[in-house]
Amino acid sequence: MSGVLAAGTHRCHDVITAVSAAVDAGVKWIDTAPNYARGMAEVPLREVLERHPPVGVSTKVGFVPASDRRAAISAGVLFGQQSRRGHCLSRPYIAWQVDLSHARLGRAPDLVFVHNPENAASTRDEVLRALTSAFEEMETAADAGLIHGYGVATWTGFSSGLFTVSDLVFLAQRVGGWRHHFHAVQTPVSLVHLGLVAKALRGGGLLLHAREAGIRVFTSAPLGGGGLLALMTPELVHFIDPSATPAQAALRVALSAPGVSHVLLSASTPAHWAEALGAAAREPLPPEHLRRIIDVLGT
Incomplete structure (x- = not known):
C-alpha cells in the first residue's frame, strides 16, 4: 500500500481501549489533539506510549479545549477574543500547549500539527502571517527538544x-533554514x-508536491467518521474490490492514494483493526482503477 494505517483518536469515546487495540494489532503511530475526547485524549496515551516506546505520536496546537480554557487564561497566554473563538495560534499559547502536551504524553511528541490554521484568520495573507509566527514557535520548541517535528493539519x-x-515549505525554510523541522x-x-x-493521478497537486518535498502526508476521515459506510452499496463495494468488506473497500482507496504516508483511522475494537489491517495488507489499487473510481464518483 502507499499508506499505512495509524490510530486516530478524534472520535474515540474510550481512548485507552481503542488505542490499546490498535497497538496490540501492530499499529505504529497514534494521532491525537488536546481538544479530542472532550479534552481528555492525551492523558490516557501516556500509559500506552510507556509500554510501547517505538510507537510514534502526533498531537496538535491551536484549538482551546473547554477543559483548559481557565488554566490558559490564568497563565496569561489566552485572552478574551481568542478564548471566545476557541482557537489561538499566538506564540505564548502554542508554547504553553506544547509544554502541556509534553507533560501529558510523558515524552516529546514526534510531530505537532498546527491545527486548522484557517480558523485563525479569513484571508490568505492573514493565515500565512499566523503560520509564520506558529512555525517560529515550533522551531523554538524543536531546538529545545520539546518536539521532534511539526506540520499543518x-x-x-x-x-x-x-x-x-510549497507555501508551507517556503515558510519553514525562511523561519528554520534548510534544516527546518517541518x-x-x-x-x-x-x-x-x-x-x-x-490531481495526483494527473501528475500534480498536494500529494505529489509533498512527496517531492519529502513531506509526509497523513490523511484523515477515510470512513467519513463512520458515515461513509452507509453509502457503501454492494455494487460500489464490488466495483472497488469484490473480495472486500464495505470498510475495507473504502479504506483501500485512501490507502492507495499516491503520496500518502499514513491513513488515520478511529477504530475501537480488535475485530475492527483486524478488518482494517486486512485492507492495508493488500497491494495498492492500480492507478487506472483509481481513475475509474473517480470517474464514477467524482471529486
Missing part, C-alpha cells in the same frame, strides 16, 4: 487555496474527498 486550508505545500501535513482523503487523488 487542515480540513479546508488546501482545498480553499489559503495555502499550498515534516508533515494532514488533510482528509476518502471516497467523498477524492480531489487530491485525482
Whole structure:
C-alpha cells in the first residue's frame, strides 16, 4: 500500500481501549489533539506510549479545549477574543500547549500539527502571517527538544487555496533554514474527498508536491467518521474490490492514494483493526482503477 494505517483518536469515546487495540494489532503511530475526547485524549496515551516506546505520536496546537480554557487564561497566554473563538495560534499559547502536551504524553511528541490554521484568520495573507509566527514557535520548541517535528493539519486550508505545500515549505525554510523541522501535513482523503487523488493521478497537486518535498502526508476521515459506510452499496463495494468488506473497500482507496504516508483511522475494537489491517495488507489499487473510481464518483 502507499499508506499505512495509524490510530486516530478524534472520535474515540474510550481512548485507552481503542488505542490499546490498535497497538496490540501492530499499529505504529497514534494521532491525537488536546481538544479530542472532550479534552481528555492525551492523558490516557501516556500509559500506552510507556509500554510501547517505538510507537510514534502526533498531537496538535491551536484549538482551546473547554477543559483548559481557565488554566490558559490564568497563565496569561489566552485572552478574551481568542478564548471566545476557541482557537489561538499566538506564540505564548502554542508554547504553553506544547509544554502541556509534553507533560501529558510523558515524552516529546514526534510531530505537532498546527491545527486548522484557517480558523485563525479569513484571508490568505492573514493565515500565512499566523503560520509564520506558529512555525517560529515550533522551531523554538524543536531546538529545545520539546518536539521532534511539526506540520499543518487542515480540513479546508488546501482545498480553499489559503495555502499550498510549497507555501508551507517556503515558510519553514525562511523561519528554520534548510534544516527546518517541518515534516508533515494532514488533510482528509476518502471516497467523498477524492480531489487530491485525482490531481495526483494527473501528475500534480498536494500529494505529489509533498512527496517531492519529502513531506509526509497523513490523511484523515477515510470512513467519513463512520458515515461513509452507509453509502457503501454492494455494487460500489464490488466495483472497488469484490473480495472486500464495505470498510475495507473504502479504506483501500485512501490507502492507495499516491503520496500518502499514513491513513488515520478511529477504530475501537480488535475485530475492527483486524478488518482494517486486512485492507492495508493488500497491494495498492492500480492507478487506472483509481481513475475509474473517480470517474464514477467524482471529486
